[in-house]
Every structure is written in C-alpha cells, then in structure tokens.
Amino acid sequence: MQWLFDYKGKRYLDMFGGIVTISVGHCHPKINQAAHQQMNTLWHTTNVYMHPKLYEYAEKLTSKFPDELQVVYFVNSGSEANDLAMLLARVYTGNYDIVSLQNGYHGVSPYCMGLTAMSTWKFNIPTKLGLTHAMVPDPYKGLFGGSNCRDSPVQALRDCSCPEGSCSAAQSYYEQMEETFKYSIPRGKVAAFFAESIQLDNGRPKRGRML
Numbered sequence: 483m484q485w486l487f488d489y490k491g492k493r494y495l496d497m498f499g500g501i502v503t504i505s506v507g508h509c510h511p512k513i514n515q516a517a518h519q520q521m522n523t524l525w526h527t528t529n530v531y532m533h534p535k536l537y538e539y540a541e542k543l544t545s546k547f548p549d550e551l552q553v554v555y556f557v558n559s560g561s562e563a564n565d566l567a568m569l570l571a572r573v574y575t576g577n578y579d580i581v582s583l584q585n586g587y588h589g590v591s592p593y594c595m596g597l598t599a600m601s602t603w604k605f606n607i608p609t610k611l612g613l614t615h616a617m618v619p620d621p622y623k624g625l626f627g628g629s630n631c632r633d634s635p636v637q638a639l640r641d642c643s644c645p646e647g648s649c650s651a652a653q654s655y656y657e658q659m660e661e662t663f664k665y666s667i668p669r670g671k672v673a674a675f676f677a678e679s680i681q682l683d684n685g686r687p688k689r690g691r692m693l
C-alpha cells in the first residue's frame with residue numbers, strides 16, 4: 483500500500499511505490515491475494531509453456547494499448563525488457579546505433595549499463611558498443627534554461643533571459659541533439675532512442691560536482 487516505514491518505525495508516504503519500475507505499492511491485499519492464489523496453483527514456470535494466466539494478463543494489457551501495439555512478451559525485469567527492446571530495434575531496423583540521454587537510468591545488465599548514462603552505475607568493462615549519450619534537455623539544472631523556461635510549479639533557482647512563456651533552451655537542447663547525430667552516429671541512422679518516461683529517475687547531481 484502507500485506507507486513506507488524506516489527502521490525506527492517512522493512513517494513516510496511513498497509517492498512512487500518503491501523504485502520507479504514498480505508501482506503497485508507495498509503488500510496491497512488485492513495483490514497479495516492474487517499472488518497467494520497463483521502460488522497455490524503453479525508457482526514456477528516459464529513463458530514457453532502455455533498457462534491461461536499469461537493470456538489473461540496479455541489480453542488485459544493489450545486492451546489498454548493503441549491498436550498497433552498488440553504483442554507482448556513477458557520478462558522478469560526492466561533490464562531484460564530493455565535488452566530485448568534494443569535487440570528487437572536493431573533486428574527490425576537493420577541499424578546498430580542507439581541514442582539515450584545523459585543521466586538516464588535503464589538498468590545494469592552489461593547491455594543496459596551502456597545505455598545507462600550515470601557514472602555511479604557504470605563499471606570499467608566494455609558496454610557502450612553502438613550506444614551514444616545525448617545531452618538531457620533539463621531546464622531545471624541542465625546547461626540551458628532558467629525560471630521562464632519551465633512550465634512547472636518547481637522552478638529553477640536561476641533566472642533566464644527568455645520572455646515569459648517562451649524557451650530558447652528547447653532550441654539549444656535540440657541543436658545539441660543534432661550535433662550528436664552529426665558527429666557521433668554513422669550516416670545519422672539509429673535503431674532506437676531511449677529515454678525515461680519520467681526523466682531523471684536518478685535525480686540530478688548539482689552541476690560541477692562529481693559523484
């Protein structure tokens with residue numbers, strides 16, 4: 483459910499249900515009940531074997547998707563999902579290069595570690611084959627932008643010279659992306675672009691400070 487307790491019993495309202503790829507809260511009775519029921523029926527199998535629950539879940543999911551998205555494939559984790567997404571995009575497009583955004587977190591499987599662009603989650607092994615990180619468009623703490631650029635109650639502390647309601651930072655970030663394509667991507671062709679749906683799940687370190 484919605485409460486989280488620390489080791490002293492202090493209660494917090496959990497605004498995103500654990501880490502961001504999990505959003506079902508903590509021990510919600512409905513979810514516990516469904517999990518118990520499934521464990522009493524069949525608790526270990528794989529998706530190469532057919533079980534009605536897989537189909538029920540797939541149908542429920544696809545009923546919420548746009549018409550052109552009607553195929554699902556279940557995996558165990560976000561990293562596996564991203565590994566598979568990279569593979570599918572490369573096979574489908576015939577292109578190899580993939581662009582993701584600086585400070586993005588996409589998992590730490592060897593494949594995903596290259597996609598992730600945060601040094602605290604990276605180790606010195608070869609992971610970045612065909613993966614390029616572009617500047618993240620972050621008017622709150624990024625290189626460009628200030629208080630007039632951000633349409634949000636949470637405002638950047640610095641001012642900017644843009645007239646109210648207009649944002650030159652957007653253009654500057656766009657130009658950075660163009661430069662990424664011009665200088666880092668062979669023939670400007672990519673298989674995929676990855677970005678977190680809520681940008682910077684990592685938070686953002688203060689500019690100039692190395693973690």
Ligand SMILES: Cc1ncc(COP(=O)(O)O)c(C=O)c1O
Pocket residue numbers: 501502503558559560561562564587588589590678683
């Ligand atoms: C945005 C995002 N992508 C991918 C992942 C990786 O998921 P997992 O830890 O299940 O491999 C996470 C995990 O926190 C995430 O927050």
